[in-house]
Amino acid sequence: MKRHLALAPVIFIGxxxxxxxxxxxxxxxxxxxxxxVAAAAPRVAPRVAPETTLGVSDKGIWSDLDDQVQLPLPxxxxxxxxxxxxxxxxxxxxxxxxxxxxKVYPLGGPARLAVGHFAxxxxxxxxxxxxxLLAEAxxxxxxxxxxxxxxxxxxxLDVLLGAKKTALNADAYTEGYFDLAYPNGxxxxxxxVCTDVVIRAVRNAGLDLQAALHEDIAAARAAxxxxxxxxxxxxxxxRVGTLLPxxxxxxxxxxxxxxxxxxxxxxxxVIFMDTFPNRAGPxxxxxxxxxLTDDGHPFVINNWTDGTxxxxxxxxxxxxxxxxxxxxx
Numbered sequence: 001m002k003r004h005l006a007l008a009p010v011i012f013i014g015x016x017x018x019x020x021x022x023x024x025x026x027x028x029x030x031x032x033x034x035x036x037v038a039a040a041a042p043r044v045a046p047r048v049a050p051e052t053t054l055g056v057s058d059k060g061i062w063s064d065l066d067d068q069v070q071l072p073l074p075x076x077x078x079x080x081x082x083x084x085x086x087x088x089x090x091x092x093x094x095x096x097x098x099x100x101x102x103k104v105y106p107l108g109g110p111a112r113l114a115v116g117h118f119a120x121x122x123x124x125x126x127x128x129x130x131x132x133l134l135a136e137a138x139x140x141x142x143x144x145x146x147x148x149x150x151x152x153x154x155x156x157l158d159v160l161l162g163a164k165k166t167a168l169n170a171d172a173y174t175e176g177y178f179d180l181a182y183p184n185g186x187x188x189x190x191x192x193v194c195t196d197v198v199i200r201a202v203r204n205a206g207l208d209l210q211a212a213l214h215e216d217i218a219a220a221r222a223a224x225x226x227x228x229x230x231x232x233x234x235x236x237x238x239r240v241g242t243l244l245p246x247x248x249x250x251x252x253x254x255x256x257x258x259x260x261x262x263x264x265x266x267x268x269x270v271i272f273m274d275t276f277p278n279r280a281g282p283x284x285x286x287x288x289x290x291x292l293t294d295d296g297h298p299f300v301i302n303n304w305t306d307g308t309x310x311x312x313x314x315x316x317x318x319x320x321x322x323x324x325x326x327x328x329x
Contacts, residue, residue: 051125055106056092058161059151060204062189065165071103071290073129083138084130086118090152093120094144095130100266101144101154102290105130115139146329149206155327160268162204163287163301166197170309180234183211194285194303195238197310198270201287201301205327213237213246223249240285244272244323251325258297258316265298265324272323273300273315282322286315 054069077097085094086107093105111127113120116136120127144154153161174191184203187196199209210233217224217231223245227236236242247270255263256271267290272282286302289312293299299312 048124048128050129051123054104054161055123055126056104056153057151058153058158058204059149060158060162060165060206061200062165062169065168068168069161069164071160071164073097073103074292077133079133079135082133083140084134085144086120086139086141087143087152088141089143092152093122093130094152094154094157095133098264101157102267104153104157147206149204155205155329156266156268158205158268159201159270159287159327160290162201163197163268163289165204166192166200166310167301167312170311171196171303173303173306173308175306177235180210182214182233184208185210185233192303192310193238195240195243197301197303198243198285198287199237201268202270202327207327209243209246210237212250213243216246216249220249240272240283241281243285244282247272247323247325250328252328254324254326256321256324258321266326267298268326270325270327271300271321272325274320274322277320284319 050072052070053067054071056066057063058066058069073095074097081097083096083099085096087094091107093107094101095103095105105122105126108121109123109126111122111124113122113127113131113134115134116139118136118139120130122130144152146155147153147158148155149158151158169189171187171190171192173193174187175193178187178191180186186200186203192200202209213236214231214233217227217236224231224242226239226241251270254269257263258265265288267288269288271286271288273284273286274282275284284302286300289299289301291299291312293314295317297314297316300315301310301312302315303310304313
């Protein structure tokens with residue numbers, strides 16, 4: 001049985017003389033906390049710095065840039081929108097937002113996170129990011145259903161990562177005809193135009209647009225009235241107007257509206273734009289980024305014109321989008 005000690009009241013009558021006064025007690029705010037008070041104070045966990053790189057091996061273009069790619073999650077992301085898939089074969093966790101793949105995390109790190117019966121080994125910054133988002137009911141297991149190059153990264157996310165690497169590479173806008181190898185031919189790495197951004201981004205997912213377009217021209221010649229003869233794999237895929245029939249025929253079509261709630265814009269979508277309204281058809285192309293402008297629109301990863309380099313630009317508010325496509329399953 002605990003004993004409760006009663007405190008006897010202390011009554012002060014009059015004022016003590018200055019010479020007899022005991023030292024005044026310090027104000028409450030100046031006193032050192034007692035052990036009981038210190039123990040009761042809430043402990044604040046040290047803040048873990050976010051990881052500065054994605055940390056995965058991306059089988060595709062320019063592996064030397066892999067350690068510079070990172071994909072910040074949207075601010076104030078509601079956990080209910082998040083699902084995750086664990087891929088033991090590739091040692092990856094793929095996070096989806098609204099059922100669309102948005103980020104990939106390496107498994108095998110030193111920071112442990114228990115999500116129901118799942119025991120995840122993560123990097124410290126990844127653990128801090130994922131801990132408030134994951135729930136056992138929204139975690140599944142298995143490799144991605146659509147992964148052309150077999151690196152464990154879903155195709156739409158692979159296209160985004162490829163486009164991000166083109167922006168990091170920052171090739172200078174360079175028009176002109178160049179003799180390219182076939183298949184998998186590419187411009188010199190420090191050069192390109194808007195179509196080269198898309199060619200390189202899609203190649204990061206394991207699809208060679210140069211070869212795919214050239215084969216489609218041979219298979220459906222009437223769909224490409226702008227192509228002379230049997231086509232030229234050094235230039236056909238580098239022309240916006242020639243690429244469009246291929247996307248119409250083989251890619252997943254989506255609404256070109258930038259604010260359609262029934263068909264929202266997704267990172268990695270390829271958009272065809274109209275920079276010259278007095279001319280029929282699109283004349284520019286780019287890839288939607290995961291980064292948003294202050295107005296909430298995605299940046300467009302593209303190479304704009306003479307004097308620019310490939311980068312993310314705020315184009316959607318003033319450049320009309322005529323067509324939008326997504327790499328199909």
